[in-house]
Amino acid sequence: MTRFTEPAEDLSRRAKDYIDLRLDDVKLRTAKGLSITASKLVAFFLIIGVGTSLILALSFGLILLIGELIGSYAWSAFGVSVLLALGLWVLIRRRDRLFKDTFVPLFINLFFNDDDDEQEK
DSSP, X not given: OXXXXXXXXXXXXXXXXXXXXXXXXXXXXXXXXXHHHHHXXXXXXXXXXXXXXXXXXXXXXXXXXXXXXXXXXXXXXXHHHHHHHHHHHHHHHTHIIIIIHHHHHHHHHHHHOHHHHHHHO
């Protein structure tokens, strides 16, 4: 190595180190985003599963209670089904507000606002 080529070799080595560091940064950010997303999805499905079990148990109990009061389990099952159908209709009507307006900003913040959070600290 001559003195003439030292600056070029030094620049080449530093550029390679910089590229390696940037790739590591991208990998870390991707891993962070994916792990947060995965944990939120697992929590979401867990809540959905427990919520579904709770709704089923409450519905069954309500059917039995109303059936005892009115003397017909069939009519009480129909009444509870109508209540659940109304609840589903409300969810479908409000799906944009409940789901899109909630999850789109969440994922945007997860993947794109990391730089702002680090600069504020």
